[in-house]
Amino acid sequence: MITEAAVLDALKGVRDPELRQSIVDLHMVRGVAVKGDRVRVDVALTVAGCPLHEQIRADVVREVGRLEGVRAVDVTLSVMDEAERKAAFRAAFGRSEATPSPVAPRPAAGAAADRGKERAIPVLTLDPATPPLMRPNTATKLIGVASGKGGVGKSTVAANLAVAMARTGRRVGLMDIDVYGFSQGRILGAKGQPEVTPDQKVVPWRVHGIQLVSMGMFVPEDQAIIWRGPMLGKMMQQFFTDVAWDDLDYLFLDLPPGTGDLALDVGQKLPHAKLVLVTTPQPVAMHVATRTANVAQKLEQQVVGVIENMSYLRCPHGERMDVFGRGGGEMLARALGVPLLGQIPLEPALREAADTGRPIVVRDPDSESARAFLAIAERLLDVV
Numbered sequence: 001m002i003t004e005a006a007v008l009d010a011l012k013g014v015r016d017p018e019l020r021q022s023i024v025d026l027h028m029v030r031g032v033a034v035k036g037d038r039v040r041v042d043v044a045l046t047v048a049g050c051p052l053h054e055q056i057r058a059d060v061v062r063e064v065g066r067l068e069g070v071r072a073v074d075v076t077l078s079v080m081d082e083a084e085r086k087a088a089f090r091a092a093f094g095r096s097e098a099t100p101s102p103v104a105p106r107p108a109a110g111a112a113a114d115r116g117k118e119r120a121i122p123v124l125t126l127d128p129a130t131p132p133l134m135r136p137n138t139a140t141k142l143i144g145v146a147s148g149k150g151g152v153g154k155s156t157v158a159a160n161l162a163v164a165m166a167r168t169g170r171r172v173g174l175m176d177i178d179v180y181g182f183s184q185g186r187i188l189g190a191k192g193q194p195e196v197t198p199d200q201k202v203v204p205w206r207v208h209g210i211q212l213v214s215m216g217m218f219v220p221e222d223q224a225i226i227w228r229g230p231m232l233g234k235m236m237q238q239f240f241t242d243v244a245w246d247d248l249d250y251l252f253l254d255l256p257p258g259t260g261d262l263a264l265d266v267g268q269k270l271p272h273a274k275l276v277l278v279t280t281p282q283p284v285a286m287h288v289a290t291r292t293a294n295v296a297q298k299l300e301q302q303v304v305g306v307i308e309n310m311s312y313l314r315c316p317h318g319e320r321m322d323v324f325g326r327g328g329g330e331m332l333a334r335a336l337g338v339p340l341l342g343q344i345p346l347e348p349a350l351r352e353a354a355d356t357g358r359p360i361v362v363r364d365p366d367s368e369s370a371r372a373f374l375a376i377a378e379r380l381l382d383v384v
């Protein structure tokens with residue numbers, strides 16, 4: 001089966017010939033629709049009369065046509081308006097103008113755009129209501145922190161990684177969508193009713209240099225909530241649509257553990273999110289984590305690395321004690337063909353820090369665990 005995600009992946013290989021960036025990064029891909037063996041791609045040109053539009057069209061047809069099972073590729077062309085163009089350049093270049101290479105006078109693109117429209121086929125498209133952050137071509141990189149089961153330190157790792165990443169100068173958000181065990185408010189020391197903007201959007205908590213949204217903004221952590229089917233998906237969608245996120249380079253998601261309904265729902269809605277898997281060192285834990293990885297792969301989510309938590313206890317004389325066995329992280333990484341991004345020691349101070357709302361990377365950045373988090377954050381920048 002041809003998926004939108006696979007098409008988008010193929011489109012990353014198409015560059016705007018002038019701007020020399022992928023048309024995906026330039027937000028030029030406005031829609032992808034798959035119907036049977038036909039694929040339609042809507043491309044918005046950055047300038048009217050882009051003289052190279054025929055080349056872009058041909059490149060799209062070539063790259064998408066390579067995907068197995070694709071028989072026909074329809075390309076429709078349109079043109080960005082001023083605001084869209086500025087936003088696209090900001091996302092791709094960090095400023096609102098690009099300096100295109102000198103080019104010959106530009107013929108009108110209207111004819112090409114019209115022709116494209118006529119050939120358009122009535123098919124599924126990206127729902128226009130899909131919030132920008134959930135679109136596969138969003139400029140924000142989504143990093144899901146997942147685990148096979150609860151209690152392995154997934155939330156602690158997500159919080160510390162998000163804060164560590166912010167310390168490298170990136171704009172970072174954390175979305176706590178582990179609705180069964182939302183704990184980020186406590187771990188990061190955020191509390192109080194959230195503010196609401198005049199257009200009724202929730203303002204994320206700002207803590208330790210990151211933006212945070214959690215179920216804990218709306219209900220106390222100890223309150224039981226019974227989640228039924230569609231409520232879960234809706235709740236997550238609201239965290240994307242009804243939150244006034246400021247510009248984000250990276251958005252971490254504290255995912256529900258395991259392979260339950262919500263985990264599946266998140267995976268289906270966010271196929272472009274990259275996952276890191278948190279596991280403990282015992283080989284048994286590895287099997288549980290593998291299940292999560294298998295589901296992610298079925299949903300076409302890419303697992304980019306493994307983090308082993310509670311790896312060892314550093315004894316007073318410096319030696320390492322393998323409290324929970326050893327090798328689980330390494331084995332899992334090898335089985336998945338991804339890097340082991342790092343090992344976090346078992347540290348009482350880490351737990352205390354999490355319990356008091358000051359994560360270890362803030363409270364004691366020189367500790368062994370904090371240094372591990374900082375190193376993992378750097379590595380993540382490379383693999384995501």
Ligand SMILES: Nc1ncnc2c1ncn2[C@@H]1O[C@H](COP(=O)(O)OP(=O)(O)O)[C@@H](O)[C@H]1O
Pocket residue numbers: 147149150151152153154155156157181183309310311344345346347348350351352354355369
């Ligand atoms: N490396 C570690 N050293 C010591 N305590 C840890 C470590 N990682 C997590 N913890 C503690 O273990 C408990 C479970 O961690 P948590 O992040 O809530 O797990 P999960 O989100 O996977 O359920 C928390 O009390 C947390 O402070």
Ligand SMILES: [Mg+2]
Pocket residue numbers: 154155156178181182183
């Ligand atoms: Mg948790």
